[in-house]
Amino acid sequence: MSKTGQARVLTPEQFAHLLHVIHEHRYPEKNTALVQISFKLGLRVQEIALLQIKDVAEFGPENSGQRSFRLKEILALPAAYTKGADALKRSKSTYQRRRISFSVHDFDQLVRHIETMAKAGAEINPEDFYPEVKKHRGRSRDLPMTDGALRSAIEEYLSIRLAKDPSLKKSDPLFITQKGGPYSPNTLQEHLSLMQRRWAGIERASSHSGRRTLMTNIIHEQKKSVKIAQKIAGHVSASTTLIYEEPPEESLAGALIQVGKEYIS
Template structure:
């Protein structure tokens, strides 16, 4: 069953236009690298926000105010970066109860427990009976960085970063906000929306569009197996990957257009 309000799958033309319009705004090197990582590696916005320089490049020694680097062939994404993980204490999420589900057996057991406590005059707090929150498991994955446009974007961006600050550490965040601090997932999510919706005027595009576009391309256009897509996406269950088998909006639009003409005599 597909989710409602899914992120837009970009066409090649929309992706090319996004890259071109980025050049008209500030920090084109950084923004191009952000978009390339999202669309070519399918990283979640939290994973991108938590990337460090050492994840994508080896830094050389600083010499005469200059610093060399070498891009890695494979991005080894740690499990701590993945969905639901409290990576580096920079992405802590708060959970507020809005809905609770019980099985019939557990509900009957809970009612009897409350009855016993009430008869004994014990204090009863609703939150003490909430079921345990299921936490997402992190999953590490190795992603080859062999796409030419991706490597060029990263090289241009890192060259720009090191030219302005040769003393960077390998553990420094890969991407910084215009204020000079690391991105939070929420801030980066808003930045992706800004670039795609306002700059490129692509409706319903979001920080998840890159990930969904890549997965849709792998499953629909390349006809790769679900197992390959699952490995790239870092999904624990293949059932999650199967969500991306939903046809993209462009396929639906083409089908409706063709069907409409078939009724014309």
């Protein structure tokens, strides 16, 4: 069940340090909101990249040129968001198949079918016999936005966005790059890793650290059931959630320190 190279689980002290150093760089409001959503809701990078303003807030009436908004209580994440950037047609898939597999029964049937076609002199194209590609099944989920720091970060960031551009639409991306366009999942992945590794100096932290930190806290610290963790993570299968039952690095370090105290020489 264990995987090598897992993203680092941040301690509360490391998370606080990350939030502190973010304010030493440009766009602290946006970056704080990004980190809060990653660590408090456990969204995947592609899900964060696809978020629209309407997913987290509702616009109110315009008053003297100022737009008002109200933050929602629940983030209703559409199933399509879990399918990556192609969910909103921002990119096209370049997937190429390298391996295919068949059951023994299907392979036997396939060989007999090809044999019949060959005897009849029919043209045989190997790709016609490939099994269908299994499409990733997205899963929608409702995530309560109850954390005070999370709500404050999103509200502060949205207030700045609206002050700069009162014409914002509810369908606009929640997070935008320096150039004003939406983040691609790859660009956002690099940015989240940059903040944690370069800015905060947290070794082996990555864009997945927020998600893994949240899941690890739910399972190990809060002692919640795997079903609850599965629902928050949006996993189709509970077996995927079980990956997060792996103990965090802090627990391993504590165990090794204790051994060192008992076996001195």
